[in-house]
Amino acid sequence: MFNSKHYIVGDQNVSVPAHLNFGKYILDKLRLKKDEVALANGETGDKLTYKNLTQYAVNLAVSLIKLGVTVGDIVAVGSEKRNEFVPTMLGIVFAGATYTPYDLRCGRAILKHKMSITKPKYYICSNLFWNTYKDVLMAFDCVKVFITLDDSIESLISLKSLTTNNNANVDLFEPVKVQGQTDVAFILYSSGTTGMPKGVQLTHLNCILNSLPHDFSDDSLKSVFVFGEWFHNYDTFMTYKVLAMGKKIVYINKASPEIFLQACEDEQVNIAMVVPSLVVYLSKTDDFEKFNLDSFMFIYSRSSPLHSKTIENVKKRLPKLKNILQGYGMTECGEPTSENWGTKGPKPGSVGMVSPGTTIKIVDPETRKILGPNQRGEICLRGPVFMKGYIGVDPSTYLDEEGFFKTGDLGYYDEDTYFYIVDRMKEIICYDGYKIAPLELETILQLHLGVKEAGVVGKPVPYFGEVPAAFVVRQPGSNVTEEELKSYVAAEVAPFMQLKGGIRFIEELPRNTRGKILRRSLREMLQES
Structure with a gap:
């Protein structure tokens, strides 16, 4: 009934379109551009214009609707990054369906877990993704149709063949109507730093609010x-x-x-x-x-x-x-x-x-x-x-x-x-009543010129709880020693934060696909050593 004086409240006057349809919101923006470049692959130089991106997405939406895709259906995408990825996402949302992505590098166990959560009905993937995980994908009876972004192979329908005869009128096309506050546009996944990923349901309203261009709108930024x-x-x-x-x-x-x-x-x-x-x-x-x-x-x-x-x-x-x-x-x-x-x-x-x-x-x-x-x-x-x-x-x-x-x-x-x-909070190291944040120690270690990366976890010790232990990746050519780094940190922190658990030098820190350190993996390495 009453707010606390300690609530911190952001600007509540946020404008969103009355239709609350994320697909329509984005399509209306895309129509404003034509021959300008929308996507550029920095490795290959391949480019996709706004006009071609929009046409691709609308053509795909029409094809999916003809296949029977409707509101509530979950359509999965598994692929490496490429110009087709973004308009494929949009085509799914334009069709009123729910989009969910799977990472090419996630591994078999995580892929099985995510598919068991979302149970997609349609699956769009690259041939590379199919060849990597074919047996996992085929084991899920929930998938009724497999579509490839590339040339048709085995039991996959080629997306190109689906959309070849489509040249939909982009200006007249309207995305399928949805209930923006309740219908799910995206299912993404939590980071999985402390356990298996959870399926995160984002409504059309959620997606619109996440995409509002409040910042970096300066026209000089191209x-x-x-x-x-x-x-x-x-x-x-x-x-x-x-x-x-x-x-x-x-x-x-x-x-x-x-x-x-x-x-x-x-x-x-x-x-x-x-x-x-x-x-x-x-x-x-x-x-x-x-x-x-x-x-x-x-x-x-x-x-x-x-x-x-x-x-x-x-x-x-x-x-x-x-x-x-x-x-x-x-x-x-x-x-x-x-x-x-x-x-x-x-x-x-x-x-x-x-x-x-x-x-x-x-x-x-x-x-x-x-x-x-x-x-x-x-x-x-x-x-x-x-x-x-x-x-x-x-x-x-x-x-x-x-x-x-x-x-x-x-x-x-x-x-x-x-x-x-x-x-x-789950990563906080508790030593003799003190609370130590691994991130604070990691940022200090990374300031040393001989350190490329650092990860810190708690090492269990009798009576006191845990002491900080570090895993360090040296900069190429660096011969920095454990004692050097211990002394360096000791000069910067309180006595209870010193690296009493020691330092182990490794070739690479375990990270998830978002770049976050997997400290549970470091703890396992600590136990093994």
Whole structure:
């Protein structure tokens, strides 16, 4: 009945189209552009114009409707990144169906798990995806029709043959009508950092709110690089924001820093949507000096916080860069905070202010008392951008008594209501009554010139609980030692945060497809050693 004075509320005057149809919302935006480039593969140079993208999506929608696809049907897509991926997503939504993506690199166990959650009726995939997972796909009786993005093989229908005779009138086509507040447009998946992924149902209204181009709408910004995969919430909806603004999207398949830099030079990228590890790379390497990056205006990072020194170093190396911005996001509710909303400009270490339409509170993890400024607690949120729900999961397990989503993230806000992320609550190391955030130690380690990447977990010890232990990937050519790094960290932190669990040097950190460190894998490695 009453709000708390400690609720942090974003702008509630958010405008959305009355039809609440995500397909129609995007189609109306796409029609405004014709011969401008919509998608550019930074590796191959292949490009797709807005006109051709829109025609492809509409043709596919008409073909799917003729096949019998209707509202409520789940259509899956499994493919590597390619120009056809985005209009295939849109064609499914235009047909009124629910789109769900599967990652080519997810592995058999995760694919089986995701398919058992969503049970798709139609399956569109590349030949590469089919050849990789054919036996898994064929084992699911729920799939009635398999369609390939490539030339027809085995029992797959070629999408090209489906759409060959279609030349639908784009100007007259209307996406199938839906109930925008309840009908599910997308099923995406939680990150799976603490267990198997959950199916996240996003309604048409959720998708519209996630795609509103509030930020980066400056007409001088023409080209946007999207580093991640199109089965992630972040990369998917950043893509739709860019399309809604009529800008060019640049992407690559191989997540290599060198290929990224070459693509940014070739396509004159103005905004780079990247992961924190790539920003750390830019802060240390001299490789980028081989490339002309004068077009860079903004770097936008999300997944884990950046150290203020990392940001300073990149700015020094790229003097024409206007800013490095951070945001806090999740599959379940898009982007709850972003530095784009910061009324006083970016603040070191902050992920910005609360996004429009969202309400956030910080609560004590044990007492559930609502906390005020500069008090660390669990981040909880609610608002119309929040998902319809997890498939097959009781809402009482993730919502509190006020209907707020319990994110499991530890954070706080300051006097200006700028938010700061500390870590996942489940990852917090408890030592002799002290709480230690692995992220804080990882960012300090990554500032060392001899460290490429670092991951920190708790090592169980008698009586005291856990002590921090680190896994470190050295920079190429570096011979930094365990004692050097222990001393380096000890000079920066309180005694209880020192790396008493030791340091292990490894070739590569285990990460999920979103770039987040899989600390459960590190804990397993710690037990094995």
